[in-house]
Amino acid sequence: MSITIKDIAKKAGVSPSTVSRTINNHYSISEETKEKVRKVMDELGYVYDKSHIKKHDVGVVFPRSMVDVYENPFYLEIVRGISYMCNKGRYSLHIITGADTREMKTSMEIADCEGYIFLNTKIESSVTDYLRERMIPYIMIGKPPMNSITSVSVDTDNIQAGYEAVKYLLKKGHQKIGYIGEKKDVQYSIDRRLGYIQALSEAGYEIKEDYIKNLSSSYSYNPNEILELLRSDDCPSAFVVCDDIYAVIMVRLITEVGKKVPDDISIVSFNNSIFARFSEPPLTSIDVSPNQLGMEAVVQLIKHIETPTMFATRSIVPFTKR
Incomplete structure (x- = not known):
């Protein structure tokens, strides 16, 4: 008499679907339960056909600007x-x-994945049309377009992160706080700037446009406007900088004008990357948990692969200040 999944389920005290999901190593089953089920499978000598195990192929889509x-x-x-x-x-x-x-699209056709994770939200409409026509689920890391109601995404609350960065500097006694952002159309930078403006307005401080500057790229940028601000008599005593890479650039520019961080000018940046930790001095950086963003993206994508009728989900991964 052959052993069935129902036999395994009965002895392990779980449902047949739990046994099936254990065989497929499904993320929704805890490691403890998997271990219990696998132990019963071994005890009963259950042998399953590995060729029938459902295996997911997940594609990670990199932005076209590979340098960044x-x-x-x-x-x-x-x-x-x-x-x-x-x-x-x-x-x-x-x-x-x-x-x-x-x-x-050629790369996607070759990979033939069951779902895709986009590392940003700037996706050509022809690509999303290609996926929708083939009913292939995808998820974006970042804030989806405002007019999108069907997009699945994982993101950080960047407005709140920018707000908390300013609140931290205000508690340190700073009143003149600047903001260094990325290109004007980069959503996370826009949101962090909104949080910056919200915190300053709430505290009763004037929003000075001269204090808000953008760096177009970390490898090709024009620092003249920022250097002019750093040399001015009305120079901010602190800056919220949208990314650790740009924060390192700011440290270099501040040094260039004969000032020091944090003695003369303080900086709060984002990502808590190796740049912030190895900078001299080490930078205060808000950790937006990119590793967790990646893990959550996989969890949500697999849910949509396995349940195609699910409504669009938008997950928010919390941040912490380091």
């Missing part, structure tokens, strides 16, 4: 979290790149 991705450890930490969850669930991970939309 390779340069910024934020993205590498996200991929590390994605990789960890895929290895834990025994899912195959595919890297999707492309210099243009055509190359990206």
Whole structure:
């Protein structure tokens, strides 16, 4: 008499679906329960056909601007979290790149994944149309477009993070606080600036446009406006900087004008990356948990793969100040 999944379930005190999910190493079953079920399987000599185990193929889609991705450890930490969850669930991970939309879709066709994780929210409509036509689920890391009601996403509350950065500096006694952002159309930088404005307005301080500057790129930027502000008599005593990489640039520029961090000017940045920890002096940085963003993205994507009729989900991963 052959042993069935129902026999395993009865002896282990679980449902047949739990046994099935254990066989497929499903993330929803705790390791403790899996161990209990596997022990019963061994005791009863249950042998299952591994060729029938459902295996997910997950694709990670890199932005077209590869320089920013390779340069910024934020993205590498996200991929590390994605990789960890895929290895834990025994899912195959595919890297999707492309210099243009055509190359990206070609990479997707070759990989033939069950779902995709985009490392940002700037996705060409032809790519999303391609996925929707084939009913392939995908998830974005970041804040989806305002007009999108069907997008699945994982993000940090960047408005609140910017707000908390300013509150921290206000508690330190700073009254003249500047903001250094990225390109004007980068959503996380926009949101952190909104939080910056909200905190200053709430505290009764004037929002000075001269205190708000942008760095277009960490590898190609024009610092003249920032240097002019740093040399002025009305220079802020502190800055909220949208990313650790730009914070390191700010330390260099502050040094260039003969001032020091934090003696003359304080800085609070974001990501708590190796740049913040190894900077001299070490920088105060808000940890937006990119590793956790990656892990949560896999969890949510697998849910949508397994339940195609699910409503769109938008998960928020909490941040901490380091």
